[in-house]
Amino acid sequence: MKSVNGMEHKKVLVLGLAKSGVAAAELLHKMGAFVTVNDAKPFEENIDAQRLLQKGITVICGRHPEDLLDEGFELVVKNPGIPYTNILVADAVKRGIPIWTEIELAYLISEAPMIGITGSNGKTTTTTLLYHILNQGGLNPLIAGNIGTVACSVTENATADNVVVTELSSFQLMGTERFKPKIAIWTNLYEAHIDYHGSMEEYSNAKFAVTRNQDASDYLIYNADQEVVVSYANKSHAHKVPFTTKGINYLGISADDDMIYWLGKPFIKRSIIALPGQHNLENVLVAVAAAIIMDCPKDKIEHVLSSFTGVKHRTQFVREWQSRKIFNDSKATNTLATRSALAAFKQPIVLLAGGLDRGHSFEELRPHMGNVHAVVVAGETAKRFAEFAESCGVEKIAYADDMESGVKQAADLSNEGDVILLSPACASWDQYPTFEVRGDKFIEAAMKL
Template sequence: MKKITMFEHKKVLVLGLAKSGVAAAELLHKLGAFVTVNDSKPFEDNDDAKRLLEQGMHVICGRHPEDLLDEGFEVVVKNPGIPYSNIIVKDAIERGIPVWTEVELAYLVSEAPMIGITGSNGKTTTTTLLFNILNEGNKKPLIAGNIGTVACGVAEKAQQDNVIVTELSSFQLMGTNEFKPHIAIWTNLFEAHIDYHGTMEEYAKAKFNVTRNQDEQDFLIYNADQEIVSSYAAKSKAQKIPFSSTRILEQGISCDADNIYWNGEVLMARDMIALPGKHNVENAMCAIAAAKLLDTPQQAMEHVLATFAGVEHRTQFVTTWNGRKFYNDSKATNTLATRSALSAFKQPIVLLAGGLDRGHSFEELREFMPNVHAVVVSGETAERFAEFAKSCGIETIERAEWIEDAVEKAYAVSNEGDVILLSPACASWDQYSRFEVRGERFVKAVEALQQ
């Protein structure tokens, strides 16, 4: 960890706990700051707050006092999930107090170079794939950010010969100031989180923070097939590495139906990538490009690409049984994600769909439904999705209450050679606390089928 002195004897407010808030508070305390922690959870039920109090930090729980900033804080480090409409955050901005997320702290203390990976979709798969490739290539990677361990906790322990592979959301990036990854990856940009950012423009600006401070010694890997991403990439001072899945690029990384190309020359066969779908080829190209920039042996890339079965709940291959392939895509909580999953397969599909009813239309899925020959619906949107499936000409439509029942019914209507795909196009909160719970129960139900 770099020995920085900028926080010594400075008053710093950590707003919101959970993993990131606790890690930020503990790091700031080690750096000599006078740390105050403010969390909405009552103290008597707040084990994190109790532990921080024992370490000598000032703790205020159960409320957010409107006059809190009168204590003279010089920095506010907030939990990424806390919106900028929060009264204390708004007050800090009006007073000119910097408002950061813990990612900024990670950058300030890290002795290791950082790779920052962002985008509306594909972040987790790209991050995990790149980490595995670098690990296979003996590059001593560490994984951090929106996946795995809190970034500042990883950075605190990182050495100069490590590289920190960091998944970054727009929420995290919006709270950065000097953050400057050596390699930035911007997978794509679609409309999302407008309730948090207010407009698509503000959302895009937050994503741009992954490269805003980069210079000519750094690299930006970006989606050349999206005009909006390319327009923001043009503002970056980093060396630009575009990727494309629609045309072969003379510079950067690209593909056609047969091969992956690096600077216009064949690098490897496209079918080396085990993950299904065009979106996963794009994720793989991002990981390959970053690995190339770090001089990773191609053998390491090819080995990982050929054996990587996917991240849990993200078009994750579960098993093959009685000629059916089972995939867990529980993370597909919107139609955009389900479109990507449906387009990944050429085989006939039995689709498990439905969940929390947010009132959104399923029409965006229509052009991707011809390969679906049966649907099993559940959750609040069961009847709406059933009507949509019927309008797509699908005759086999089953209804299930829970995912276990859905798996049994999906198998019953399937044929040898089918893909049985959980890709709900809806959030899970009507029945399950998290999409991970839904996915885990799907996997267990598939395992139970085989017994």
């Protein structure tokens, strides 16, 4: 772990606990900072706060005192989920106090080079795929960030022989100042999290932080098929590596119907790729580009591409049942993700959809509903999604109270050769605490068929 000048005796407020807050507080304490933790959960219910107090860290729980910053804090490290409208965060902005997420700490202490992966969709699949490729290639990767272990906990123990593959949300990137990954990856950019950022411009600017501090010794792998991403990439000082699925590009990585090309030269046949879907081709391209930059052997890249079938809850193949293939895409919490899932299959589809009603339209799914011959709806959006499906010409529509009845009805509505697909196009919180729980319930029901 690198030492960070100026952190000893610095007065730091860690705002919000959960995994990232606990890790940041413990790390700052080890670095000699005077740490105060503030969390909304009452102390008597807050096991994390109790444990931090035993380590000598000051803990304030159950409320966010409006005058807390009067105590002279020089730095705020906040949980990524806490918005900038929070009273203490807004006060810190007004006072000019730096506001970080633990990603900044992770970078500052890391002896290992970091790969930062962001985008509106595809981050987790890309991160996981790249990790497996680098691992197969003997490059000692560690996986961190918005997937798996908190980044500063990973980099605390990383050495120069490792490489840290880090999934990064816009929430995390917004709290960085000097973060400078060796390789930055920007998969795509679509409207999302406007309730947090306030505008598409602010959301886009937060994503740009993945490459903002890079220089010519670093690499930016970016989506050349999206003009908005290209416009931001043009502002980067990194060595630029565009990717495209629309034919050969001589400056980066690209693909046509038959082949993946590196700098315009044939590199790998597409026929070996096990991961289904056009949207996943983009994830493959960026992972392969990063692996090439990291000098990973070609045969190791090919080996992983031929065996990697996806990440749990992300167009995950569950099982084959009576000549039907069942897929779990519970991570599809918006219409964009469901659109990608529908486009991944040429077979007839029985779709399970619905969930938390945020009032968003399902219209962008319409061009991709042609293969959907039956729909099972559930949750707060059940009636709206059923009406939408009916307007698309779907004749078989069923309502489900829970996942087990939903899977049974989907099976009853299906035919041999069909795909039974959970891709809700909605968040899970009306019925399930997380999309992972929703997906696990789907898998459990599917295995009972």
